[in-house]
Amino acid sequence: MTNQSTPNTAATRNVSASAEDAPMLLRYGRMLVADKTALVAAIFLMVMVLCAILGPMLLGDLATRQNLRGRNAPPFDISRGWAFVLGGDQLGRPLLARIIVASRNTLMVAAGAVAASLVIGTGLGLIAGYSRGRMSQIIPRLADVIMSFPSLLLAVIVLFMLEPAVGNIILVLAITRIPVYLRTARAEVLEIRERMFVQAALVMGASSRRIVLRHILPVVLPTLLTIATLDFAFVMLAESSLSFLGIGIQPPEITWGLMVSQGRPYLTNAWWLSFWPGLAIILTALSLNLLSNWLRVALDPQQNWRLEARRSNDA
Amino acid sequence: MGRFIARRTVASAISLAFLVMAVFFLSRLTGDPTDLYLPLDASQEVRDNFRELNGLNDPILLQFAYYLGDMARLDFGTSLRSAEPALAVVLQAFQWTLVLALVTMAFVTVAAVILGSLAAFNVGGVLDRVATFFSLIGASAPDFWLAIVAIVIFSVNFGWLPTSGTGSIWHWILPVSVLFIRPFGLILQVVRGSMINALGSAYVKTARAKGVAPQPIIFTHALRNAMLPVVTVMGDQAAGMLNGAVIVETIFGFPGVGKLMIDSILQRDFAVILAAIMVTAVAIFIMNLLIDLAYALLDPRIRY
Numbered sequence: 001m002t003n004q005s006t007p008n009t010a011a012t013r014n015v016s017a018s019a020e021d022a023p024m025l026l027r028y029g030r031m032l033v034a035d036k037t038a039l040v041a042a043i044f045l046m047v048m049v050l051c052a053i054l055g056p057m058l059l060g061d062l063a064t065r066q067n068l069r070g071r072n073a074p075p076f077d078i079s080r081g082w083a084f085v086l087g088g089d090q091l092g093r094p095l096l097a098r099i100i101v102a103s104r105n106t107l108m109v110a111a112g113a114v115a116a117s118l119v120i121g122t123g124l125g126l127i128a129g130y131s132r133g134r135m136s137q138i139i140p141r142l143a144d145v146i147m148s149f150p151s152l153l154l155a156v157i158v159l160f161m162l163e164p165a166v167g168n169i170i171l172v173l174a175i176t177r178i179p180v181y182l183r184t185a186r187a188e189v190l191e192i193r194e195r196m197f198v199q200a201a202l203v204m205g206a207s208s209r210r211i212v213l214r215h216i217l218p219v220v221l222p223t224l225l226t227i228a229t230l231d232f233a234f235v236m237l238a239e240s241s242l243s244f245l246g247i248g249i250q251p252p253e254i255t256w257g258l259m260v261s262q263g264r265p266y267l268t269n270a271w272w273l274s275f276w277p278g279l280a281i282i283l284t285a286l287s288l289n290l291l292s293n294w295l296r297v298a299l300d301p302q303q304n305w306r307l308e309a310r311r312s313n314d315a
Numbered sequence: 316m317g318r319f320i321a322r323r324t325v326a327s328a329i330s331l332a333f334l335v336m337a338v339f340f341l342s343r344l345t346g347d348p349t350d351l352y353l354p355l356d357a358s359q360e361v362r363d364n365f366r367e368l369n370g371l372n373d374p375i376l377l378q379f380a381y382y383l384g385d386m387a388r389l390d391f392g393t394s395l396r397s398a399e400p401a402l403a404v405v406l407q408a409f410q411w412t413l414v415l416a417l418v419t420m421a422f423v424t425v426a427a428v429i430l431g432s433l434a435a436f437n438v439g440g441v442l443d444r445v446a447t448f449f450s451l452i453g454a455s456a457p458d459f460w461l462a463i464v465a466i467v468i469f470s471v472n473f474g475w476l477p478t479s480g481t482g483s484i485w486h487w488i489l490p491v492s493v494l495f496i497r498p499f500g501l502i503l504q505v506v507r508g509s510m511i512n513a514l515g516s517a518y519v520k521t522a523r524a525k526g527v528a529p530q531p532i533i534f535t536h537a538l539r540n541a542m543l544p545v546v547t548v549m550g551d552q553a554a555g556m557l558n559g560a561v562i563v564e565t566i567f568g569f570p571g572v573g574k575l576m577i578d579s580i581l582q583r584d585f586a587v588i589l590a591a592i593m594v595t596a597v598a599i600f601i602m603n604l605l606i607d608l609a610y611a612l613l614d615p616r617i618r619y
Contacts, residue, residue: 148334150592152561153342156580160345230454237457241562244459245577260460271467278460285455 031307038294041287055100067092072270102254113173125185143179222299229292233285348583392586401586412571416556431506453500479568498552513537
């Protein structure tokens, strides 16, 4: 960082010097506060994660209690209780409570799929990029095969062979997303392995394993984490689409995508059944997109002075 | 040039062969179609007859050998659902998807190139913010939700447009609009980024110094050089559309290849699944070839 010629003045350089003394978390916290949209997005996601963790425990009963007098109850009417503020569904269950409860499956599937594909894809990508043997030929072909295989068919195969449980949906989505990380990691490694510090480590007798894990991985990781944030939104939309088509999560489990599809027959007289869960998907995906924009700058040592400099201007 | 095309064809044919093989065996793992097509109370005799007739009794390797033999005579099998040749069924549906993809991509390209260039010319301006907004919505909104909301607003409330089906030009407006949003947002960002680069280059500064008006600078000087990455992303998006817009086609009752694919998968109409995969793969192969030719056309430095 010190010998990079960033176009900042002495004042901002002071800020980054003092920021480097602060603990990592605090430093990123400050950078987050500097970007207001990213801050709002992070807070919203935090609330969603809380909903996913606590929601089913607190509201599980409320969300499944049927009340035929409250069938398709219109929104913005709290005479039936706060949970009906977004209206009721086709069986008179409160939509707000159902959306909160459904956040667990929706987020869990996306998080599981992203984590699995990130770990597997990165691992394979590192091997494919660093080894010069046969693996470097075979692994990229594997990515091509996965990319060309129709993911809908894969979902149906898993659905019919195994059962349509949450874990299997995660498996399907994870497989289809592996090539993204694999290709990125491989491309980055191919470039980084030629750099001087890798050569130096090699000369000093470091093992391949140590070079890859200690020297190359930390350089690749920020890029991959940024992609993963973006991919989280994508996977969430993919899961919603599968559930919407009826080949994802099956009732009585709920996800936002499934709720949209269940509300579809009532479109003409009760738009809110499909509207609110869809809005939840959009807001979450939007937050992830905004956060990923921030992360791209914050994790880049050549760029993150922008966020720290802006903070010093505000102060 | 000829050698380039030949090499590409061989590579694609090999991977297509692997794909067909994988799909052939894996799709049969989803189960026996007999129960789906015969009534619940069909006798064992009828069931056996159905299996025998459709070659489902043979060992799976033998079935595959028969399939390859038929394919050598360009016979892609018969659809279980409609009893028509599978290839004819797929080509019928593919026409619809092809037209839908062409129309949508034409609108996307024109709109994204114009708006993206103008946004790049004035970074931080009104148009730039509009562009960012569209890109965020495109990346965040699920298309089934957009389709549903569009139906509620324009078909149910106002009654301007039909909810689904085909027939008149009005039927095309909603599917095209919903399909438009995501690639539009994505390509818009690519055009913008690539234009900002091009506008910062020396030859643009020269043109400005000579006193050339902004519009010719954007659309004749910078655009051509900014188009290469745009063409790449456009190709990706178009390939996705040729695979069939499953969600949009399902919601709007559009008889394209995406809807055909999901119906065939759910009904285990194996011959149609395989034919659909092959037809779309060939279409995407041809399109990728055209894109490579477009590179050479846009940038004389590129040769094959």
